Amino acid sequence: MDDATGSIVYTPGFVDLDTAHRWFETLREEVSWQTERRRMYDRDVEVPRLVASYRLGEPNVPAALRDAARRAAEATQTPFNRVGLNFYRDGRDSVAPHNDHLYEIVEWFPIALLSLGSTRLMTIRSKTKPRRVLDLDLEAGSLLVMSYETQLHYDHGIPKTRAALGPRISVAFRVRPA
Numbered sequence: 001m002d003d004a005t006g007s008i009v010y011t012p013g014f015v016d017l018d019t020a021h022r023w024f025e026t027l028r029e030e031v032s033w034q035t036e037r038r039r040m041y042d043r044d045v046e047v048p049r050l051v052a053s054y055r056l057g058e059p060n061v062p063a064a065l066r067d068a069a070r071r072a073a074e075a076t077q078t079p080f081n082r083v084g085l086n087f088y089r090d091g092r093d094s095v096a097p098h099n100d101h102l103y104e105i106v107e108w109f110p111i112a113l114l115s116l117g118s119t120r121l122m123t124i125r126s127k128t129k130p131r132r133v134l135d136l137d138l139e140a141g142s143l144l145v146m147s148y149e150t151q152l153h154y155d156h157g158i159p160k161t162r163a164a165l166g167p168r169i170s171v172a173f174r175v176r177p178a
Contacts, residue, residue, distance in 0.1 A: 001134065006150030008124065010136055011143045014114065015071065020141035023064040024116035027169055030062045033087050048094050048160070050087035056080060065171065072112045072173045076145055080112070080173040088120060088158065091165040097125065097157035100174070105148065109175035113144040118166035124156045138170075 001008045015023070033050035054061045056069050065083055073080050086095065100111060115138040122144070126132040132154075138144060146156070158170075 004149075005126070005153035006147040007145075008134065008147070008150060008154075009145045010138075011075075011145075012139050013141055014075070014143035015068075015141045017141055020116050023068060024140070024167075024169055026062060026064040027085065027116065027171075028087070028167070030064075031085060031087075048092065050089070050093075052085045052087075054083050054085075056083060068114055068171055069173055072114060072143065075143065076110055076112055078109055078112070078173075078175060080175055081178075082174045082176045084172045084174065086158075086170040086172070088117075088165075088168045088170070090167065091161040091163050093158075094160040095158045097123065097155035099127075099151040099155050102151060104174075104176060105151070106175040106177055108148050110148060111146050111151075112173040113138070113146075114171040114173070115142045115144070115168065116140055116171065117168035120158055120165065120168050121161070122156060122158055124150075124154050126154055128153070138168075 031052045033052055036047040036051055037044050038047055054065060069080055069083060105111065117140055119137050119139045122136045122138050124134040
């Protein structure tokens with residue numbers, strides 16, 4: 001998709017399956033995964049996935065993330081400085097439809113999402129009518145790039161499913177204010 005409301009580019013096979021599998025295993029083992037609680041609907045709830053984040057360029061960043069960040073930066077010509085990770089353990093883990101907080105990203109830079117592990121559905125939907133919905137099966141080794149503008153006009157999310165699914169790690173590269 002590429003129009004006045006933003007651009008979304010999906011690249012399956014951005015990294016080969018052997019690399020995607022190796023990065024998945026490495027990150028699953030090396031990352032200090034955290035649970036979070038958030039205030040939603042007037043109560044505190046547990047976030048239905050594990051999370052982690054890194055400031056790129058610091059010494060504690062796993063080598064797999066440094067390599068992935070370098071490749072994503074080269075492909076998008078974007079100086080990413082942060083990476084957020086979501087570990088979806090199975091189909092019950094999810095993220096509700098949302099857009100990135102605009103104050104947390106630098107204007108005009110894209111967000112790049114690298115998928116590792118099992119394929120998961122991402123739903124991208126416009127915020128206004130006419131309602132546009134894009135359902136994407138994010139495969140291992142794929143890269144989804146969303147322009148800054150998409151955060152103004154679209155929500156994206158990973159819905160829960162009853163299907164028996166294996167684990168997935170989403171690696172989100174962003175340019176955040178210093």
